Amino acid sequence: MKKITVYIIFLVTALFVGCKKEFLNKEPLDEYSDANVWTDSALVLRFVDNIYGNIHSIYDDVGNEYQPYAAISGVGYLPMDITDEGIINSSFIDSRLVNEEQYNSSNNLYNNIWTGVYTNVRSCNLFLSHFNTIPLSDALKARLAGEVKFIRALNYMQLYDVFGPFPIIDTVLTLQSDELNIARGTDAQCTTFMLNDLNTAAAVLPLQYSASTDIGRATKGAALGMECRLLLNMKEYSQAAAAAQAVMNLGVYSLFTGGYEAMFYPENDDNSEVIFNKEYGSDQSGQINAVDIYENSDFFVGFSSTKDCPTQNVVDEYEMTDGLPSDSSTLYNSSTPYANRDPRFDASIMHDGSQWMGQTIDMSLGSQFNLLDNPSPTGYMIRKFLNPNYVFYGNNANYGNCIMLRLAEIYLDYAECELNLGNPEEARKYVNMIRERVNMPDIPMGQMTWDKYMRERTVELAFEGQRWNDIRRWDMGQQLIGAQIYGIQVNVDPNTGTRTYNRILVQKRMFDPKMYYFPIPLEVLNKYPAGKVLQQNPGW
């Protein structure tokens, strides 16, 4: 009896298993295999969305101080800390190494940018390699290909900004590829490649997207705008001016009128001035940033954090409300140095006396806003990008988008081109549009100078991440990267409560022209076999 039972059970199981083909072949439940993705239209769309999420913006570096040394993606927090705009308040962040010219390839600065860009570029190349077989309509496919090329160009631009020419990869590489030891392209090859990608993208991308789920995707204006930025950095003034004109003529963008400071608030994500921004969405998408948590004063946050501090050098660039700089205006008063300033000053920088979240910020050393254990070395903290409605306790992530390109920059880029092409009046027109937005007086006719333009750009685009490129393009490294950095010391008389402000020297920086481009990290170079090592940047 037992034997028969056993046989029956055995037969039934065998039949059951035998009936269902591939019963034991299961797909993993948490991943999609390559074969599955490219035949499923929904998954292809998700694939492209994911590429957007991996774009690196300046917000992504904030709060990353405790990455292992080789993985610090930028040099500290916001890139302002390696220029005259800012200084980090901690002594162990890598931006200090750059300030004091104490780095070389073995410090592996920006190693994360190198590996990150190539990972992103591979995703782009993977999409493009499957272009012919993707089950989507031709129009949609073409648009997605345009978006992907835009992102590829954007990534290569970030690499180019830091290191200069790079190995150009436009196919999907694997361990079986013939050649992995691809040399760096020439400058011309790299810029041509990026411009081609941007041109192709500009040709197919729409002006705007109607579906709310598509907000944040690359547009024609974004591609043209990035072309303008790249061409300007290449000092191709007429081509850059043409690209800028093309952006402006689209009729899609206008300067944001809801307030210079509010332009960066989360409720104004994707506003009329934004040409391209990185979307920070939700905990679920994993796209969050930590700007509010780290950059606010310790008083609000509850812990002592590393933060980026604006310098007196950049504060000096903000004019008084009469349009004159502080050293020549009658409106300037050294006992109330922050009164009657360009409104962008108060909107961008937290200073002694700022009103923020219902408090009056006291920047004297040791105050509850500027505690002794991690004070601001300059007497300032950053205000641009912060959300005044941010709720601190309760593990709230930041979802404010990071503006990567806005119309004001296009106006300024255009003005710079026109100045270089000998048309100061055309430049003056656009610079004045920027000034009018914040109710600053116009620059009068015939008085547009290069210095005024530089000051306008410094002030309008402060801390937004293009300063290093600007300084390199103007060849002002000695004055602006190797500058002496100043701050302000706020003294409060204990008896009278009078506040006095003294200028102090905070740091003496060093500069050498080889610093315009960062050394290719040793970790990157060491992976190439002898005889095929990438060429290092000159001087390193």
Place this chain on the structure above:
Amino acid sequence: MMTDIGVDAHIWGGLLGISADYFKKRTKDILAPPSGFTPDVIGISLSDQNNGIVENSGFDIEITHRNRIGKFSYYISPNATFTQNKVVYYPESSSIPSWQRITGKSIAFSPADWYGPSSASTNHLIGYHSLGLYQTAEQIAKGPTPLFPNVAPGDIEYADIDHDGQITPNDQEVLDSHFFPGVQYGIKWGCSYDGIELNVLMQGAADVDAYNYTSQDGVYVPTTSMLDHWTPQNTNATFPRLFLNYQNNQESSDYWIENTSYLRVKNVELGYHLPLVWLHKIGAKDVLVTVGGNNLLTFTKFKMFDPESAGEIRDPLMKSYTASLTISF
């Protein structure tokens, strides 16, 4: 694959015992990252492969001698282990100069440390070879161009290994130190006479170094070694000129490697069995009174903290004294 040859002997009825062992172990298929020599342009993170081969070999010996002369008996049993290792194969790119490659060398792994040497690219310790401290500006000017432009007297001087007239990351080499002891030894000895007995355990390690991160870090844990820092008046100092976040002196180098050999009296116990005559009064079979201690004495050149912990645990070692009374019924 392990080869082990040993000898166990007892001679002269226990007066002398020897136990000796020679071993050689070759471990292959160790996981190692192929990304060690695949350029990043591939754009994907590669999984480790079973590429690494390490060989450990060593020799172990223990000698025991016991004897009894009348009421006095004693024993002494020293032992020692000698070990060395060698990386037979580790995936490294051929562009890394031979003096920086760990293949073929005896290595000392150090755990990844947040503020550790910036040049430890594959978790082994490579660093500069130091020649002491720069004493004068002329010395700096005459020698190879230092790593960074603001190097001044009082800073650590590094050797120009590739002789190109400049100190560059190419001048780093594998720091061939033994972070695991080359020799570990111990001695157990004791004696007893009548009711008194004494047992002592001593142990030690030799041919062992540690990387002194604590002093090099400086910022977080200032140490007394900094009191002897370089100044124009104190040129024979052991610590460079005081610095804060100064890259030249924070580079990984053998300047910060210290000998942490030690011999420690680990355990001492002195006991006395009370005479049986006294015990009858309380009806006990045995009463043993002991006093003893742990970690009583350490002989070492390394004074900062416990040399046995090789710099990883930064708490001082606890010394303890015990006394006990055991009564058996």
